[in-house]
Amino acid sequence: MGISRRTLITAAAAAATPLPRLAARAAAPTLKIGVLSDMSGPYRDIGGPTAVACVQQAIADFGDKGWTVDVVSGDHQNKPDVGTAIVARWYDREGVDLVIDCPNSAVGLAVANVAKEKNKAYINSNSASSLLTGKDCNANTIHWTYDTYMLGKSTGGAMVKAGGKTWFFITADYTFGHLLRDQTAMFVKAEGGKVLGNVNYPFPQTTDFSSYLVQAQASGAQVLGLANAGKDTVNSVKQAHEFGVNKKMRIAGLLVFLNDVHGMGLEIAQGLILTESFYWDMNDRTRAFTKRVLPRTPNNYPSMGQAGDYSGTLHFLKAVHDMGVPAAKKSGADIIARMKKIPTDDDAYGKAYIREDGRFMCPAYLFRVKTPAESKKPWDYYTLLGTTPAAEAFMSPKVEGCPLMKA
Amino acid sequence: MAGLAGARLAAFLILLALIVAAPFVVYPVFVMQAMSFALVALGFNLLLGYVGLLSLGHAAFFGLGAYVGAFCAKSLGSGPELAILAGTASGAAVGLVVGFLAIRRQGIYFAMITLALAEMVRFFCLEAPFTHGEDGIQPIPRGRALGALALHHDFAMYWFVAVAFVLGFLLLYRIIHSPFGQVLKAIRESETRAISLGYRVESYKLLAFVLSAGFAGAGGALEALVTRIATLSGVDAAMSAQIVLMVLLGGMGTVFGPVVGALIVVAMQTYLATLGSWVSVIQGGIFIVCVLAFRRGVVGEIAARLRLAL
Numbered sequence: 001m002g003i004s005r006r007t008l009i010t011a012a013a014a015a016a017t018p019l020p021r022l023a024a025r026a027a028a029p030t031l032k033i034g035v036l037s038d039m040s041g042p043y044r045d046i047g048g049p050t051a052v053a054c055v056q057q058a059i060a061d062f063g064d065k066g067w068t069v070d071v072v073s074g075d076h077q078n079k080p081d082v083g084t085a086i087v088a089r090w091y092d093r094e095g096v097d098l099v100i101d102c103p104n105s106a107v108g109l110a111v112a113n114v115a116k117e118k119n120k121a122y123i124n125s126n127s128a129s130s131l132l133t134g135k136d137c138n139a140n141t142i143h144w145t146y147d148t149y150m151l152g153k154s155t156g157g158a159m160v161k162a163g164g165k166t167w168f169f170i171t172a173d174y175t176f177g178h179l180l181r182d183q184t185a186m187f188v189k190a191e192g193g194k195v196l197g198n199v200n201y202p203f204p205q206t207t208d209f210s211s212y213l214v215q216a217q218a219s220g221a222q223v224l225g226l227a228n229a230g231k232d233t234v235n236s237v238k239q240a241h242e243f244g245v246n247k248k249m250r251i252a253g254l255l256v257f258l259n260d261v262h263g264m265g266l267e268i269a270q271g272l273i274l275t276e277s278f279y280w281d282m283n284d285r286t287r288a289f290t291k292r293v294l295p296r297t298p299n300n301y302p303s304m305g306q307a308g309d310y311s312g313t314l315h316f317l318k319a320v321h322d323m324g325v326p327a328a329k330k331s332g333a334d335i336i337a338r339m340k341k342i343p344t345d346d347d348a349y350g351k352a353y354i355r356e357d358g359r360f361m362c363p364a365y366l367f368r369v370k371t372p373a374e375s376k377k378p379w380d381y382y383t384l385l386g387t388t389p390a391a392e393a394f395m396s397p398k399v400e401g402c403p404l405m406k407a
Numbered sequence: 408m409a410g411l412a413g414a415r416l417a418a419f420l421i422l423l424a425l426i427v428a429a430p431f432v433v434y435p436v437f438v439m440q441a442m443s444f445a446l447v448a449l450g451f452n453l454l455l456g457y458v459g460l461l462s463l464g465h466a467a468f469f470g471l472g473a474y475v476g477a478f479c480a481k482s483l484g485s486g487p488e489l490a491i492l493a494g495t496a497s498g499a500a501v502g503l504v505v506g507f508l509a510i511r512r513q514g515i516y517f518a519m520i521t522l523a524l525a526e527m528v529r530f531f532c533l534e535a536p537f538t539h540g541e542d543g544i545q546p547i548p549r550g551r552a553l554g555a556l557a558l559h560h561d562f563a564m565y566w567f568v569a570v571a572f573v574l575g576f577l578l579l580y581r582i583i584h585s586p587f588g589q590v591l592k593a594i595r596e597s598e599t600r601a602i603s604l605g606y607r608v609e610s611y612k613l614l615a616f617v618l619s620a621g622f623a624g625a626g627g628a629l630e631a632l633v634t635r636i637a638t639l640s641g642v643d644a645a646m647s648a649q650i651v652l653m654v655l656l657g658g659m660g661t662v663f664g665p666v667v668g669a670l671i672v673v674a675m676q677t678y679l680a681t682l683g684s685w686v687s688v689i690q691g692g693i694f695i696v697c698v699l700a701f702r703r704g705v706v707g708e709i710a711a712r713l714r715l716a717l
Binding site: 072073074075079080081082084085086088089092093105106109110113114117174175176203 | 436440542635638677680681682
């Protein structure tokens, strides 16, 4: 079925394309990049079509080097089984060489296993779990952008230093939420703070956070830590606002993206403390990148995960160019190894590098969300509070237990 | 196989030929998934098509079979055969409990009890540590069939699944056409009459339920070995609905219907995956068309047109 359909499309394309160009294309080797994301659910804005746009921008910026790059995309619906099925088919049948993006830690970890099994390349730029470069790391995977350790260290550590000594957590009751809470709590305690309480709420069916917010308020803690993401964060912040919790406690969104802030609106989001590794209005290079990509995604500015898709794709293409397309198509692990050897440099993330365990090493930026009065232009949302250098932002490879580091 | 004759024998031979030819033409993983789900649908058809009981809780047996099979293969390091047997046993065991409670009521009440108990199983799977919550159990090693043949490669795994499927199919065929199967059909036609003839209807229903749950567990374990992952989607209510859809689409009460139904549903999921959650909408639309236009299902309609028993 797959074959016949593809043959059909090729035939249609052949009929529609002038002959000389067809001949040129046939001679050129083709790479294929699969963007696996949430195209319809809670993480659509932080991945989704904007992720595809960023990958296409990277291909355009890389330019024509005598081979073509195709992009396909798929919707994992936040289900690991759906995600692995799509990726296995891409790798097996459709000649996909790289899978990228992939929000949702459960799917992110599952896809890493498939990439390893099929020996293909995989860049995860949108899941949080630090296990991707920890005990579940492998030679076919790079974890771009951010992880739970970095978020906990940057947001958690900074809040305690700024006087928020006592914490109460509201946690999404699944692996990602637990990991984010535990790693943040670790930094809170390390800085001399105290965790007064925690409440887990059922994921993903919870939309009413009122009883958890009341518990948080009753605990008397100074800081409310939200160990969740996406629409859950948006809902809990909005409701905290309605209950006046934000007047008595400071709210730390442990994983908040620019797009979430946009969804809440500044009236509600103002004053929120959060961490990202990319902000479009950071410097001339990030602004230049954003200006280039916006025509492809006019209503949704890229946040760190999508910028990571851009940065990751560009670096992948450089590594492939460096080793030659035929060699690159043979082994995903070889491409990843080559990517680790070359330092990265692009408009979104500047100069950075990839550690042996597959960790992309970028600084973590602590931001405060602006008040409506401070915001002067569209998507002007963040004020920079501080920076954690790359070497400190991520877990030491000795601690995280990645098998690649022992070898 | 005794009793397999005429049109059914011909259909069975065509099915065998298709299974042999399929991996050379289409994506083997897709066919393997279809065969795993076909086992589940066959078991479900035993209950719906032959006893007339509509269970909305078969995801519980399917998902639990997947988890238990995955756990055996990954954490206990058992071979794939043992993993499948363990999955079957767990499905049947939970089926015994659910069936024991549910068969006391008929119609919508039966369906609601199975749905409620399946939701409890889902919650258990969400909270139990061995399932790893949202992450699921992964990657599941496929191991070696009979301790020798490595199943790591999709092609080897394909033949393993094909053998398991054909054995399951023949077993089910035997069950349907045994005296036991005849009694089940009698219960479907008129329960009071079966009781008046001296049959202990509840025992028959319970056994049919347990067998059906066992098939679901086997299919679940097999599917987990194929996809190398066992997750919460397996125990989700949406999975129960899909199993119902497979049987209705293929033709309930026919021998080959569930197989065709499973193939159609898995094909939709595989080849329409790029459409994302629209798959559910399309499935719903097809379900409506099926119920309105050809209520006997694909195989049921063909059999009726050609006046064959399939």
